[in-house]
Amino acid sequence: MATHMDPDEFRRHGHEVVDWIADYWSGLHDRRVTPNDPPGTVTARLPATPPEYGEGFEQILADLDTVIAPGLTHWQHPGFFGYFPANTSAPSVLGDLVAAGLGVQGMLWATGPACTEVETVMLDWLAHLLDLPPRFRSTGPGGGVIQDSASSATLVATLAALHRASGGEWRMSGVTRRYRVYTSTQGHSSIEKAARLAGLGDDGVRAVEVDETLALSPKALRTALEADRAAGVVPALVVATIGTTSTTAIDPIPEIGEICREYGVWLHVDAAYAGAAAVCPEFRYTHSGLEYADSYCFDPHKWLLTGFDCDAFWVADRAELIEALSVLPEYLRNAATESGAVIDYRDWQVPLGRRFRALKLWFVLRWYGVEGLRAHIRSGVQLAAWFADRVTADERFEVAAPHPFSLVCFRLRAGDEASSELLTRVNATGRVYLTHTRVAGRYTLRLAVGSPLTTHRDVALAWQLIAELAGQDGPGHVDRDAV
Known part of the structure; x- marks a missing residue:
């Protein structure tokens, strides 16, 4: 019967796992980006029931090669160009390993003082790195927290906005009036x-028209707010986007912010992918108008070398967020919380529990x-x-958005069917992966x-x-070494 893995066994097998990951990364060029097997292939390779007795680690590691890796879409592959990146890095993986080994449950400051305080400082570091408005720093009325994803950040912002729009009634009685959320037709699902x-409900969201750049139209937003007010609907939240999912369009935050301030509506800015670009001064123009925002988020796990999951979420007034989400049962009461001198991040998110996610961020920021x-x-x-220059220079193609x-x-200028067929051909090669x-x-x-x-x-x-497959009737062969 297998026993707990002792420290010496852990050390030996841990080295083997790190070696496996390093070999995986170095060999990604030789793999297909996506598997070529039909659904159910991995399931068929797994036993129907768990093992009665523990197995050797060597067999577990071997099955990574025979069962798991062949069934993956390899998001770290150099030819993965789909969706948005979900990149990681060696420092992030090592930080995650340490966090997993510590096994901290950081729901309260008292259950993980370092877990809480490192996270507070890391969000301040990021705020400095992106040159966010001072009110988002922990030294002011606001502050930052790590959510699992931008989707959770949007949910938290929605709840806080409802709390404000209802004058606190939402927390006590739920949704008793008609409230509405506004975003562009390009806003995230x-x-x-x-x-x-x-x-x-779905009727609680109004999709606002966009301009020729696919950015939200301030004029259309104002019209929508006025129409809803006249109909007895309470505007609660506007979600503006810096870098929309389809095309990375940038909503005009200054104009939207002025409207939100005029109507007393919570403004949440979603920069899940593109926010990382603001580490470079030349891209900070995209953050113009953030001084109007009540909340803002971006995902270091998309483009800033920090493994999933890690969404950085800030609020301008943490008191509003805490008031909306705080629930304090007797079994969580403690002296530190009662003192009011600490942050309990359980009040900044939907779940109670939380991992030490700030550790991998700390590793990444210090290493790079x-x-x-x-x-x-x-x-x-x-x-x-x-790449865009190559597209522009080829008369068969056109760039579809900034x-x-x-x-x-x-x-392809030839139309939808030709473009769809091209994507199928390109992805069928297994050398690269694009989406549409x-x-x-x-x-x-x-x-x-x-x-x-x-x-x-x-x-x-x-x-x-x-370029080659655009003129073929089926997948062709391209020699990578010839490029």
């Missing part, structure tokens, strides 16, 4: 989900430093710009650069594949 979870992070962001932007960051949206969206109703391919393993050679390979 998590906004709709948050409204459902908050009890507003400001200049290392800026170099990573600038590399992605430059590679995307190079590309201020590291996402390029493009399509629709821009102005037309089928559009998306290429998003972000992996720290991606180099110019990988982007050049992607373009060579796309």
Whole structure:
């Protein structure tokens, strides 16, 4: 019968796991980005019941190679250009390992003083790094917290906004009036989900029209607010986006902020992907108007080398957030909380429990430093710009939207069917992976650069594949070494 793994066994097997991860990273170029097996393949390789007796670690590690890795979409692959990046890095993995080993449950300051205080400082570091308004710092009325994702940040912002809009009635009686959330037609689907979870339903969200750049129209927003007020609906929340999911459009935050202030509506700014770019001074123009925001978030786990999950979420007034979400049963009461001198992050999120996520962020920020992070962001932007230039120079293609960051949206001029077929051909090669969206109703391919393993050679390979397969009737072969 297997016993607990003792420290010496852990040390030996831990080295084996680190070696496996390092070998995995170094061998990613030789793997397909996506598996080529049908659904159910991994299930068929797994036993139907758990083992009666413990197995040797060697067998567990071996099954990573035979069962798990072949069934993965490899998000860290240098040819992964789909969705937005969810990159990680060695310092982040090591920080996660330490956090897992410590096994801290940081729901209260009292249950993990270092867990709480490191997180507070790391969010202040990030606020400094992105040059966020002073009111988001912990030294002022606001402060930051790590959520699991931007979706959770949107939900928390929605709940706090309802608390404010109802004058506190929402916390006591729930949704007793008609409230509404506003975002652009390009807003993330998590906004709709948050409204459902908050009890507003799908009718509680109004999609506001966009301009020719796919950014939210302030004029249309004002019209929507006026119409709802006249109909007895209470405007509760506006979600503006810096870097929309489809095309990375940038909503005009200053104009939206002025309107929100005039109407007394909570403004949440979602910069899940693009917020990381603001570590570079030349991209901070995208944050113009944040002084109007009541809350703001971005995902270090997308483009800032910190493994999932890690969303950085700030509020301008933490008292409003805590008042909306705080529940204090007797079994959580303690002297530190009663003193009012500490932060209990359980009051800043939906769950009670929380991991020591700030540790991996601490490792990343210390390992790379400001200049290392800026170099990573600038590399992605430059590679995307190079790719966009190739697209523009080929008369068969067109760039479908502005590309201020590291996402390029493009399509074949021949139409939707041709563009869709091209994406299928490209992804079928297994060498790269792209996704799609629709821009102005037309089928559009998306290429998003972000992996720290991606180099110019990988982007050049992607373009060579796309250019050659655009003129073929089926998948062809491209020699990577020839690029």
